[in-house]
Amino acid sequence: MSVRNASATLAALPRGSADSGGASGSSAAEAGAAAEFASKKYVWVPDKEAGYLPGWVVREEQNGEVVVVALPDGSHQSVPAFDISKQNPPRFELSENIADLTFLSEAGVSHCLRQRYQRGMIYTYSGLFLVAVNPYHQLPIYTDAIVAAYKGRRREDNAPHVFAVADEAMRNMLDNRENQSLLVTGESGAGKTENTKKVIQYLAAVAADMAPATGSSLTPEAPSLTRSASSMRNGLSKAGSSRYTMDKMPSSEGEGTKQLGLLERQILQANPILEAFGNAQTIRNNNSSRFGKFVRIEFTSTGCIAGANIDWYLLEKSRVHNRSEAERSFHVFYQLLRSGDRDLLSKLLLTGSPGDYAYLKSSRQNVEGLDDGVEWKALRTALDTVGFSPEEQLNFFRVVASILQIGNIQLAEDRSGAEQARIDNSAHIEKVCHLLGVPEQELTKALLRPRVKAGREWVSQSRTRKQVLEETAALCKTISPDEQKYFHWSAGHRRLRDLRGQLIRAALHQLHK
Template identity: 55%
Template structure:
């Protein structure tokens, strides 16, 4: 985006002023129970402690030297890659991530890695236009994004003729499942793009989500294979691309559940493998799943639910419900009625419809 000239000079002046103020003092990060870290400057110090004047409010604190972290100059604020920081300490990393998150930048690089902070709201970051923005671009040509990581994997696969892996990790509710969907969304869109112009037109699918998961302690898998071309002439995603995307509501229905940390928590691990043909189109896909939390079927915390599919079936599953002789509601079944039954923002009936379509 082109920044108007006067804004650029105002920004330069602002940074210069901050820099001048920064140069005057010895700035540090001070650990704080409530805020994590607070900014301050060292007024005096002896061999083991420092007297620090807190930036907000001017309060004076005496802090052990070992607890202080050096602060980076203001020109490093909101830096795209944490690895670029001069002082690479936890406080500076947290400060940078916090500043970026506050301005809607949920993605930040950390060397080869991408750090993603869950925004808990739908941001306009995954549109067709954004996909095109990352297509055929180097990492440093755009702001950090999961699409840049996906693009890199795609390019490496084509250039090096080697399989590529993207490892997505984090605590429950961090956004792993959503990130996985974004990777598939990107690869599906650009793989479709790989067809000759005119045979199809790419649009980015948004990946549906519904019920919940699957799993057993043994590894299980589902595969798709065949030609992805059959629907592309109609300007839609190829069959395989759609199959991969539509597998999600099924996996989530049988394998995900509402927990205290995440309304749609995956209760199993999964390994998704997508195969590409030499022309760049998707030629097959395979999803392995493992370590399903089977005990959830019979016991769970009262504040959590069983796997989504049970509630979906009972809310919207007629006539299957009838043929299974299930004539009651959630309240009539012991495996369901001893814990939470409904989740805010989740419509089990709609999710059942999505599951059946998938």
């Protein structure tokens, strides 16, 4: 995964706490290694298992087109000359910047990243970029102490870290009065979501330090903006659940425990909301973001956070009704059903088991290490922190519940033998109508015999069971948890639109289209 500012453990501590090696040092051992390196022609040889094996050239054959290389196990291997790449001198071992390597080859880069990773150094610069290798376990490198160590320091002063990139962006913004962008890219499971959260954690912490002694950078109601009000139009929506990390701040675990203002906390707490509605377990990632996002944080001229906006794109709505057996739907469905909140479940006419719902039961329901009940609590805390009233929250969960109920609508072919569909069990459609506030007759008619335009006339068209099933799936996609449609949040101001009204309109529009 790489982060670019359009801009491990001890390895991330400021230099001196842990020497990351690199090109420093002139010990006898290093001198010996350099002399040994100079005595032979060291190369990398491609290997199916290891990627690349180190070796040295014994001799060249066929006018240099083939080289015989001695490998670590003592064997010799003939390799086409174009397949080998030169090793970098020992002084570049653990180099903090890939761009410094004398021989910039795939083998050299892999070796450098691997050596660093094995020592807990997950971050490495590559010119302007920062490369992060996913450690798949928590490292003590995101604490308040580390934030303080990176704050206002030059990149060269500390070991590579995502905080250094965030700090550079912050300083460029304040010094040059220019917008800064961080691009986070990588394949699924690479760590984009986690590192994005670390960036926000860092910016929130640093911004909180800039705030007056009140402890909050700004009260949400009284933003002091450097830009026009129009530039502050926002729509907070989601965030990925730092299932394991940042969402839990402030925590007692030493990670991000500093006192943050309300606005900073609201920005951080967007994560569990966004992840609940937009993330799902996939075969590659237990907490995969099923959407792209653009996070914008607005600062005052003094570096306090004034507001935030998260846009999301291309939410994989089809996951609601269709996914591989080895994957789950969006977290929120399981969190709600496993909330243990009997009152809420009864209001929403739900049982507490994913196995009772057609849209959930055909694929995976449990994820190792993921406790939906605990995540539910984090979601409710986040919704409270961001400022949604109990009524507004109930409206969100009505949408979630109505999708589950729509999936359970049972359809059959008409008894007359015609292909026309009929509702087999009216209980589920009654539940849907109750939750969405749609008249039952109207929804049934719209599903089974919608009015369609034929020329200038409107006529009722009977649908087959297959057509109705397709229609209910499309209906779910229309009303699926896309809170961006419903949330508008800016500099602490957030309002929920008439969700129910929207849902009904969306539902009827979908059915009558």
